[in-house]
Amino acid sequence: MSDQSGEHAHWVNDGRGRRLIFIDGERISWVLYADTKAGIAVVCDDPPTCLDGEHIDFHPVWGEITVVPVEGA
Template sequence: MSDQSGEHVHYWDDGRGRREVIIDGKPVTHVIWCDTKAGIAVVADQPLKASDGDTVDFHPVWGEITVLALETS
């Protein structure tokens, strides 16, 4: 697995602004964390639910990941 720091690692609250995550050519929403170098993303289950009543359920997704910055006006 790749180093979990650096510009290839993206978190939803890392302070780099809104971004679009594309996995294998398709936009993916509700991405919690992704590593473009390792090709893995952690995505919240849809519809949002919490099996334990506290933490939102999630699953890993593997593929070619591209992250694009979204401009704000």
Template sequence: MSSTKAEAAYFAQEHVHTVDDGRGAREVYLDGVKVDDAVCCADTQLGLVVAAYRPLEVMPGTDSFDGYHAWGEVRVEPKAD
């Protein structure tokens, strides 16, 4: 399986949440604490959150944002209006 197919299969799983997966705005909690940074991906099964610090900054000389990975108990809920 190619890397692209493997990535598509991973991100299509129900327990993986991304900004553009079409499931609407959500709030992400890590160990019971709301993540206020810009969450790019949250995996409730692995307990992984990938987020960018706010304000969003691109790392000098790259196309990458300044962010972090965090592990723990991840809960994702629909955002209240």
């Protein structure tokens, strides 16, 4: 992943409110981290899966990432 500071990096509880994440124009849920500059996001499956019985599974996704703030959130 690229530098996690700056306006291009977004993650859960980063203090900037709720946002909608789109990858190649398709809305994606369960995004843990998204970097618009690097074009990578870390997402959980929907519905979330847990193969080891302790941790939710996640994986990277690459593409054109767009982040849209949710007004009033």
